[in-house]
Each structure stands twice: as structure tokens, then as C-alpha cells.
Amino acid sequence: MSKTVCIIGAGMGGLMAGALLVKEGYQVTVLEKATRVGGSAGSYVRNKRIFPAGATIAFGLEEQGLLDTLFTKLDLKVPFVLLDHPMDVVMEDRQISLYRDKMAWENELSRVFPERRQDVIAFWRTLQQISEAVYGVTATGVSLPIARLYDLGKLPSHAITHPRSMLRLARHATRTVEDLLRAYKLDTYEPLRQFIDAQLLDAAQTDCTEAALLPSSLALTIYRQGSFYVEKGMSQLSELLAERIVELGGEVITASSVTELVYQEKKWHVTSRKKTKHYDVVVNNAGVSFGPRTSHSESKEFAWGAFRIDALLSDAFWHQELDGRPLPFAMQIVPDKERTVLHSDGHGPVYVTFQPAYDRRNEHIEDEIMMTCSIHTDAELWEELSKEAYEEKKEIVAQAMFAEIQKVLPVEEYVLYSEAGSPKTYQKYIGKSEVGGFPLTVRNAILKPKSVRSSLPQLYIAGEQSFPGPGTLSSALSGSHVARAVMKTWPLA
Template sequence: MAKKVSIVGAGMAGLTAASHLAQQGHEVILFDRARYPGGAAGYYRYKNIVYPTGATISFGLESDGPLRRVLQSVGIVLEPQSVEQTMDVVLEDRTIHVYGERMAWRSELRRVFPERTDAVLCFWDHLALIADIVYRISKSRASLPLRRIVDLGSLPAQILRDPLAFTKLFREQTWTVLDALRKYGLEDYAPFVRFLNAQLLDAAQVDVSLAAWLPASVALDIYRFGIYAVQGELGGLAQTVYDHLLQRGVTIKSLTTIVRVEQEHSQGAWRLLTSKNETFSVDAIINATGQPIPGGPEKSFFSKPTAQEPAWGAVRLDVTVLSSWLDNLDLPINHRKQPFAWQIANDAAIGDLVADPHGAVYVTSHPECYQLEMDGTSTQQVISISMHTPTDLWMTLPVDEYQAKKEAVRQAIIARVERFLPGFEKAIITQRLGTPKTYYRYLQKSVVGGTPLTVRASLKQPIGARTKAKGYYIAGDAVFPGPGTLSASLSGYFAARAIDPQVVRW
């Protein structure tokens, strides 16, 4: 029987859930407080320029990739462009080119880590093996925690086909990445650990000492499953799904905040109250915002930050630069057509300033399509720069201290980028800096990046789509399988499947 379902949040989790429920004939109402779709994978416009707010490349879009399949199963056909190299990780004494092709990556590991090449290669062979098994699980449609038969997906069949592989996963299920490093005597190999930390803080929100080995292996090796660029980056991908929903007749309420939800009776019906004084009665709710909604039951699901699982916010500097500066950098891609990123590892000074000693300054150049000049002759491009920082470092600062810290961080970011990408400072045309306070002002949440991929959060006590309240579900990067666009999309699928087990099996 068709249900009336409200989905709160038009990020990739909410968009994916909406597309699968609409495919099954359910009446879907999608709410979002923003003007444009995508959430953390979206964009904003300022003075005729589009600034992407999330990732620039996507994973899971290979021919049998889980993201491509979860979208194609509801009629969304993409034409992603394969990219061989789209990132450099910059350490003080070496630069690592992140390649998608596996043999090229092995050659790069040999080149850049000559002090302990054999151990590094053995470590990565082990990691790649684990990543392959875990990635296969993501394609099986299995979701944690296992509460219903449907949550198993096709996992039992996969286990029967390759029981030895899954036995290996079971033996290593409580490992951290640091445990794996110790196995190969690499825990004290500073440049390699520094490289892993820069990658993990971005993808898993924790460093090697806390990152769960099983999901982290995928986060570190996913480039080898295929790197893809889509038109308009991930904001363009979100817009494609959004347009598909409009074509299917889904009701979309943009610039609308849900201020409260109320359960009408024990059978699961819910009432939503909006910021526009509208009231909606529905059979089910999916909260895909990553934060509790007043009146909802999910407050206990979003755990308070701890030293083991910190609440990361972000400092973000959006700039426009002269395209000619990028022309002179000798990039491995056509920067006017494809994005490129640098992860510049934090030094002690900037690490202390933002309270993130293990992370990096994440610099991304965006294609010329983001410069919306009427004559079509762009001479500038958008660069987005972000850093992890604890939210509590910013939220309670007095105004004067806040402004002083903001300016100190702005200068430090520019200096750090200038050191490794000379000419950057002079190439800047415009710049806008945001902090966790800025995120809270526009999104009503200061935390970014989702739930850290610790052993507890990802394997021992994962948060699934179902809550204790009938008819109330959750999705997004704070829910299994965790951070990232691919994971958020899968969480949306799992929430839709929890409501209707007959959603399309991709």
C-alpha cells in the first residue's frame, strides 16, 4: 500500500531515498532549508559565481559500482568521466601523486617511500585485499545493524562463494589502521603515517590510531576502483537527481525548515510543522539532515563528541584566482575542464592554530564552468580551501577574539598554500572565509563530515536507518555506512528499503 513519506534534507541521502520511494509509487514530500540541492555535496551562488561546497570527484560510478547501480535502478543515467589522477598529497619533503590505476599506484609508492619500500608495498597489498572484500559487501546491499532479513541483501550468497575471504575480515574486524601498520613495522615511519593521516582525516574523520581498519581500507584504496568526474561536480550530480524527482512528481519544498515533528498516534503517523507555518501529516519521516529534529526520537542516535570521536567542523576559504596562474602549474589534467586537489599536510604552526595536528589544508581547483560570465570568456576560476577544526574552538568565542582568530587562520592558510603553490597569493581576486559559526548560520549545524569511522561507530555500534519510534527513520553521513557521498547515498537507499522492502534491488 502506498504511503505518504516526508524526507527532511535534500543531500544525497535524502535525494536517493526520495527517488527509490517515488519509484515504488509512494507519495513523497522533500523538505530542505537551502535554495539548492546537495547538502554537503551541494553549492551556493554569490555574485554570479557558483561555489561547490563538497567533494569534487565521485566514487562508485564504475560500470558495476554501487552508486551508479543505486541511481540507474530508478532510471537516473549518468555519463561520468574517468580520471586517472586528480590529487596530490603534499608533505614537507615529498609529494605523492594519487593514481587510480593500480600498477601506477604501486610505482608511485616505490618512488615516494624509498626508505621502506618493501614494507609499504606489503602493507598496501594487504589493505587492497581487505578493501576489495569490504567493497564487495557494499555492493551486496547489506546494512548494519542487522535487524531484518532484508538487511542482509545478497551478503549470504557472497559469503558462501568466498568463505575464506570473510573469515579474514572476521579476524581483523576490531583492528585500527595503526594495528595494521604495526603488523608491517610501519607505525614509526613518519612520512607514510603522515600521508595516511592526511587521507583519513578527510575520508574517515579520524587518524590511523582510531580509524577502523575494515572501512578505512576502502577509504584509502577506493581510488583504485575508479575516479570519476561528473558534469557540475557533485552539486551537478545532486541537481540531476533533484530534476529526476521533479519529473516523477515529487513535491519539493525548498527554503523550508522543519521546526518540529509530532507523532499523532502509536500507529506511526507523524505531523510536521514548518518554518512557513505549514502542517503536513504523513505515514513516515526520514530525517536526512544529520542532526535531531525537535520532537523526533533520534537525539540519542547522534552521540556527543569525545576524544575518540571528535566533532569536526571546518574552516573554509573560497577564492577566485586568475586562470593564468593555474595554467602555469603544469597540472596532470586540464584544469579548465576537470577539478584537481592538493592535500597539503599541516605543519605544527597551522595545526596548533586550528587544533588539528594530523590533518591537511585541502585545496581544490574547480573547472571554469563555475565562473558564470555573460560573455563566456572566463579569466578566473574558483578555488576552495578547507581545514578540519573542532567546533568548540569557535562557537563560544567573544566577537573580538573570533574575528582575530578568523584573520589569523586566513593568513596562515594563504601562507601555507603559497609555500607549495607559488604565486597563489598574487593570483587571488576575491576571497570569502567561513568557520563553524558560518556553517551553523546557514545549515543550523556546525559539524561536518559525518560520524568518524571508528571501530565502535562503524562496526560495534553502528547507527542504522530505523529508530525506536514507528514510522521514523534516519539517513545521511551520521548513519551507516558513514561519511562520503557514496555512503550517504547508500544510507538513503537503506532508509527507503526500511520503509518499503520492495524497493528496487540494484
């Protein structure tokens, strides 16, 4: 007899779990509050154009990569462009380009950090070794914390064939990125710290002082594995998964927020705007609580919110160059110290991307460029403001972000449209204000990782709150861990 599964939230974690389960014969229903699937890796319509809700660069789509393996299992092919020069990071006194090619990358490190060239390259090569060990373990399908035998995945056989790699991981398990910097006497070398912090605040939600070395090593070096622009935007990943669920007999219901979740007589009673039904299993991918112990968000641990600007530029902007080089896909700009509003109301670099523009029918707009820019912020700073104070603050932060971009590129003369949004905007449309991810500290990532299993019967938790943590790739992996746990615990008769 088939088992029924309700997935709350059509983000990457929930959709991946749903697609893997429906492929095995489970009856899957996905309920999504928004009108479009994807969550933080989805999209929304503004000014008759499609803008990404959050993530813009994909990882793991290289052949036999972590995400490619999952999509291949589902017989899905993702259209993408491999980025050889995905990003530039603009610091106070220098600028560095990220390259996929290892030699080009080491040459760039030598150019940008000439004062400590040999130490920086030695540090980065060690970081790469640690990253490769982390990647190998992640590819085994291990899911932390290990509570069931199947949580190990293929880790035991990997450990037998890669003993030195495992020893390296054990040695670095409780170290931070700063610990590795200190080993190379680079912890006081401010230019390198500033670059690493800019990267980590986006990928690990904290700086090198607190960031766990193991997951951070992968975040800092994953560009050598490959980074990708998904054609028509990251939301295509979620839409492909949603379409696959429907093709295999499941259902994906949007604009159907869940209003009640009750466990009775070994079934979950789920009430939503468009559907009410009993299910054998529930997967919470919404990132919000529906009652005690239904979400990791109840722990009240700090997580970042985001302030962002969506803009359309004239396509004449494509002719801009940086020091004679073509524009990268994305830029991280460390704010000037005197730009105090971005250090008090915001945190970390201003993250900017330039992409082709598409209308609401997903048709390319030839004479426009889409620009998105965002910065981390404490969501609580926006909650208690009066309407007037809120609008004033929003305008001040937006102007400061534009000024930071303008110091690098003359974007303002090309702007056709722009609109800003704060954590309150995210709260209104997706039901939560904290969308920037929780910090990947040693405690969060290694010592106390959050399980995909809840303490409630037949209820699982997928997404950025669960191991392995923030990010689209990690959310997809959590979804695969959920699917495995459901299939092992609630097999089809």
C-alpha cells in the first residue's frame, strides 16, 4: 500500500525530497504559500519582470557533481552556462577576480597579495586539500547527526579507501578558518582576512573568526569545481523539480499556505488554503513552525535577514569593463568605513549580479539587463519601525548600496527601474524575515548539526535549517537525506 507524504514549502529541499519520493511510488503533495515554487532559490515578478528571490549562482552541476547526481537520478537535465570568471571581490585597497582555472587563480592570488604571496598560496593549497576531503565525504551521502545506520551512507567504505583524507578531516574538525590562517601567520594580514570574510559572510553567514573550517573550505574553493548560471535563473531548478513531481503523479499546489498541522491516530492532519487531508508523513521545508517541535526555527538561534534592490539597466551597460576586463557575473563590494549605515543596518559586502532580463512569460528582453544587489541585515532592526521611519531607512540603505556599486561601475546612468525590499518584505511574501541563513560555526556545523528528523513521529525537516546548512546545494542535499530517511523508516508495502 502506498504511503502519503505532505511537503510543506516548495523550496529546493522539499522539492528534492518530493521528487525522489514520488519517483519511488510515494503519493506526494507539495503545499506552497507563494504563487511560485522555489523559496529562497525561486523567483517573483516585479515590474512585469522575473527577479530571483535569492540565490543566483549554482554549484554542484559539474558532471557527477553533487547536484548533477541528484538531477540525473531524476532524469532531469539542467540548462546552464559554466562560469570561468564568476565573481570579483572589491576591497578597500584592492580587487580580486575569482577564476575556475587553478593556475589562473593562483596567479591572481600572487598579483593581489604580493606582500605575502608564498604564504597565501600555501594557505590556499592546504584549504583546497581540506575541501577535497570534505567534498569526498559529502558525496558519500552521510547525514549528520548520525542516529541511524543508513545516516552513514557510503562513508564506511570511503573511510577504508581514503584513510589519510579522513585523518585530515578529524584533525581539522573543530577548527575555524582563523585557526588555519594563524597556522600560516596570516591571521593579522588584513587584506586576505577582508577577502575571506567577504566570501564567508555570503557563504557561511559569519566571518573567519567563527566559521567552521570544514564547510568553509568547500565554500571558499568550490569555484574550482565549477560555478554555473542556470539559464533563465536559479528558479529553473525548482520548476524542473516541481514539473517532475507532477509528471510522476504527485501534486504541487501553490498559493496554499498551511494553517493547521495536527497529529492524530498516527496520521498528520494538514489544513491549507486549498487542500485538507490526512498524511502518513509530513516534511516541513517552510522554515517556520506549525507548532512545538515542528521546525528548527523554534530554537531562536540567530539567522540573517536580507535587504535587496531589484533593478533593470539599459543593455548599453554591457559595454562596461573593469580595468580592461569583461564584467564578471557577480561582484562583492566591501563598503567604505564611512558608509556607516551599511555597517549598522547592514553587514558584510554588497552582493551584486548582472543577468539577462526576462518578462513574466520567461521571454528574453533584448534591451534590458537585470541587476540584483543585496546585503545581510539583522531582521529585528526593521520590525518595530513606524511607516515613515521604515520608508526613510529603506531609502537611506538603498542609496548607500547604490553609492557602493557606483564607486566601481557607473550603474546609475543606466538604471531604468529599481525597487528595494527589506526583511519585512520577505516576511510579507514568504512568511519569514530571516532568509540569509544561520552562521556555520563549529557548533552549528560540526558539534550540534540539525537533523532532518524531528522529535515528532513521521515528521521530517528539510532545507537550510537542517544539515548540511545554508545554500541551494545544501538544501537539495537535505532533501535527499529526508527522502532516504522516509524510505528506510516508512517503506512501501
